[in-house]
Amino acid sequence: MIVSHRHRFIFVHLGRTAGRSLTAALAPHCDAGDIVTPAGKGTGRNHEGFERHLTAQEIRDRVGREVFDGYFKFAIERNPWEKIVSRYWAYAGVRDLPAYKRIPEWVTGRPLTFRQWFELRIWQARLLTFGHYRFPRHYDAYMENGRPLVDFIGRYENLAEHLGVISARIGVPIVLDEHRGTARHKERRPYTELFDARMNRIVEDWFRKDLDFLGYRFGAPPPMDYLEFPRTAPRLAEDA
Helix, strand or coil: CEEECCCCEEECCCCCCCHHHHHHHHHHHCCCCCEECCCCCCCCECCCCCCCCCCHHHHHHHHCHHHHHHCEEEEEECCHHHHHHHHHHHHHCCCCCCHHHHHHHHHHCCCCCHHHHHHHHHHHHHHCCCCCCCCCCCHHHHEECCEECCCEEEEHHHHHHHHHHHHHHHCCCCCCCCCCCHHHCCCCCCHHHCCCHHHHHHHHHHCHHHHHHHCCCCCCCCCCCCEECCCCCCCCHHHC
C-alpha cells in the first residue's frame, strides 16, 4: 500500500495481484514524507498505523477525505480462481510458515494438496466459525455502497499494458521485478484442472459480486480491459 503525496496517488494493495512487486517498483519514486508499507528490503516508510492490505475505506479514514478524494487511486484485480491457487502456493511453497500453519503437514507427513487445503479452508469456516473461507475476495476492499472508491482497476492478466496506463496517469515509470514471488508457485497446471464442480460452485457463490463486477467466468478467457471510473461513479443496481 502506498500513499504518495509527491505524485498524488494511492495504491490499494490487494492480495495475490503482484502488489509486492508493484510496491517495490513504486517505492523508489516516493519522497521521505510518503507512506509505503514494507514489501521487501528498504521499501517501508512512515507506515505506522498502516498495513499492507488496508481497504480503500480504511486508507481514507487514515489520510482524510480531502487527500483521498484528491489523489488518483488504483488497484490490480485478478481471476478469483487464479487468486485462490496463488493463495495455496503461498502456503505450500513456503518453508518458514508459523508452526500452527504446519499442523496439517505434521499430521499427514506431507504438504496438503490443493484439494485438501481447499477443504480445510471450508472446514475452518464452518467448524471454527471464522465466518468466511479466508479466500482472497476483494470486492469490498474498493467498493462502498455500490460505488467504486478507486479511480482505476487494472487486471493482472494484462498487467504490463495496464501498468503503462497507470504510469502515464501518475507520471512515474513502473518496472517490475518479474521474479519477485514467482518461486513459490511450483506447479503450473491450468486452474480449471484443480476445481471440481462442487469446489467451483463454492467459488462462484463466494465471489459472486466480484465475478459480476469484473466479468470473470470459469474457463473463459479473462477480460483484458481496465476499469476506470469517474470520481462520482454511479451506484451499481445490484447493490441499490
